[in-house]
Amino acid sequence: MTYCVAITMDAGLVFCSDSRTNAGVDQVSTYGKMYHYSVSGEREFVILSAGNLATTQAVISQVKRDIRDNAATSLKTVPDISEAASYLGEINRQEQDxxxxxxxxxxxxxxxxxxxxxxxxxxxxxxxxxxxxQGNHITTSKDTPYLQIGESKYGKPILDRILTRETSLENASRCALVSMDSTMRSNLTVGPPIELAVYSADSFSLQRFRFDDDDEYLRELKKAWDQYLTDAFDRLPSLNWGDSLQSDEPG
Structure with a gap:
């Protein structure tokens, strides 16, 4: 299983992915699910993948070949992100077929x-x-400034509560990591190493991070989040038991 999330804000973009593809009883396999392509000062792309490993690897290989061979359509030539998504979708359908x-x-x-x-x-x-x-694509909206693929349900609540277009890159990065931690906690088939990429708007430069299972920052983040959740729960308004409905059962 896989979990990937990408966030768009006025300040830029954040991408986060796990690297676990198989978590059987006696075997754990890891493969990177983040691909980066850049032309300095001209274009910057990040691709996250989820699904059948043979298909995702074949798609990325074809993307790389098209760049290398100066194909008529590639990440070097597409005029915008929508065309890039259509190009990627066509390769995806071809490889699946x-x-x-x-x-x-x-x-x-x-x-x-x-x-x-x-x-x-x-x-x-x-x-x-x-x-x-199927090859078609969607984009983010003002109300939902993020996209998810793979095991998305466990990491969604924090994204809905925190993210807006005005969120800073730092807060969006922490939100993505907390979303990933929530997913890993509830689904053991999602796991580290965790890859994080942060793109500041108009910089045409990408910052990349990798967090292994024993990474100190990842441990501190998880510990702090667990503690803050417990503290917040303890501060919730108490239920007024005097307002409870009387039992309808005969006395």
Whole structure:
């Protein structure tokens, strides 16, 4: 399982992904799910992936080949994030069809994959798009300035409560990490290493971080969040037991 989240604010973009792809009884596999492409001063892209590993790796490999071979359409040539998402969606559909048509032992398997692509092209604002397995895509909105793929439900509440377009990059980064921690706590198939990328608007420069399982900051963040949640719960208004309804059962 996978969890990836990307956030867009006036200040820029934040991307966060786990690296666990399999968490069986006797085997844990890790693969990076974040890909970065940059042309200094011109364009900056980050891609997050979730779903069938064979499909996601094939899609990223094709993206890299198109850049290397100077293909007519690639991350080097697309005019905006929407076109980049459409390009990624087309490759995604092609790779899924290719794997599904193989037959044999792969019959009945799902080769679906989802992606988040975001970044900035000179002359435009930083933007995000989520690419569905079917190849179509959506973008963020004013009320929902984030996108998620993979195991999204556990990390969603903190995003809804904290994030706005005015949120700072630092607070959005911490929010993404708390969202990831909440997901890891409730789903053991999501796990470290955790990758975090922070893009400041118009900088055309990306800051990347990696947090392993024994990372001190990640431990401190988790401990502090658990404690603050407990403290907040203890301060909730007490239930007035005198206002309870009387039992309808005969005395």
């Amino acid at each position: 290719k794997h599904a048509s193989g037959g044999g032992p792969n019959g009945g398997m799902s080769f679906e994959a989802s992606f988040i692509i975001g970044g900035q092209i000179a002359g435009d604002k930083p933007r995000l798009a989520m690419v569905y397995p």
